[in-house]
């Protein structure tokens with residue numbers, strides 16, 4: 001066995017093989033323990049294989065011990081044929097504390113077993129966040145006890161036959177959360193608002209839509225090309241607010257993790273512009289004082305209402321305040337409406353990139369939204385659609401070349417960058433692997449391993465080894 005045959009993903013910080021390439025007999029289980037003195041870093045570990053075949057893994061914490069075991073498993077698998085292990089000392093810890101993947105069961109339903117399999121795949125490569133896009137215009141996949149209308153699939157307005165549909169019970173999702181926690185993966189739910197809100201807008205229309213929204217009329221059929229522009233909830237109605245708070249309370253109860261994603265992308269504001277209550281709110285709270293020349297310019301050619309950002313910011317700030325009051329952190333997709341004035345506890349998930357086209361506001365993105373968030377003292381997650389939307393066609397090399405750390409940040413601002421995150425939108429279960437792999441390896445590498453050296457040749461060689469093993 002040659003040490004050059006060892007192909008670890010992600011690359012550990014420090015790997016020291018015995019000088020003479022000595023090997024040890026592969027035998028027995030590793031001795032795994034938690035010893036904060038062995039590694040100073042959260043999620044870090046030290047792994048030693050001695051000449052007599054003894055394997056010792058010491059984690060800084062339980063997650064570190066788990067990651068040490070993942071590294072050992074990769075080594076052991078690659079040494080299966082030779083029956084020997086390298087004598088080696090490994091010290092390892094992650095560059096970023098957030099290493100995430102997003103799946104989208106609202107568009108194509110994914111079974112519980114499939115989600116567990118993705119937890120296993122993620123954990124094996126030291127990813128530690130699974131984000132579930134649970135709700136969208138096409139489906140509402142989480143049982144809400146107080147509003148069974150949401151998961152009554154006969155009420156879902158758009159039901160293309162080509163799509164798997166389904167709903168998770170709260171018990172199933174709790175089972176997934178526990179399964180993931182055993183593998184140090186935190187599951188983050190996403191409940192989309194105010195856009196992509198088709199299911200509540202249809203099933204709970206009297207309770208959530210603006211009083212004069214044309215979609216409140218039960219006789220009006222859902223029009224695939226039109227209705228989704230009118231599904232945003234009323235920002236002024238106390239009933240609407242209560243519905244979303246009731247929903248979120250149940251969701252937070254199922255998902256005990258620190259984060260809940262509230263969506264907050266792609267909204268039209270057409271209903272708000274015509275709603276007497278929403279417009280009275282604009283006057284009463286004096287939302288117009290939030291108008292700036294820059295915002296007027298950025299939204300001058302947007303889809304929907306040109307001052308939609310005023311009502312949007314008020315609505316989303318209130319929802320973020322509600323989540324924060326429950327002791328959790330709201331996560332939002334980046335949006336031009338904020339320009340640095342983010343809600344107090346919000347974490348910004350960057351999906352646009354500087355100079356990239358914002359298809360909704362129909363303008364170039366003026367600044368890296370993650371840098372904008374970090375400068376404003378908010379945590380940011382890095383998911384630019386150019387590189388990390390795995391439903392799109394970025395190459396393995398492009399993902400590997402992405403440095404998740406935006407340029408030009410101070411040290412305290414850099415500490416706000418949580419890490420990279422790859423969304424897999426709108427994929428049927430059977431096609432997911434072909435989208436996720438091999439790019440998931442590059443996601444793991446840029447999330448865990450040090451930024452340099454950027455060893456593309458070495459990395460692509462290691463990917464071949466892992467792909468051969470995965471497809472075996």
Ligand SMILES: [Zn+2]
Nearest residue numbers: 210234275278
């Ligand atoms: Zn309204």
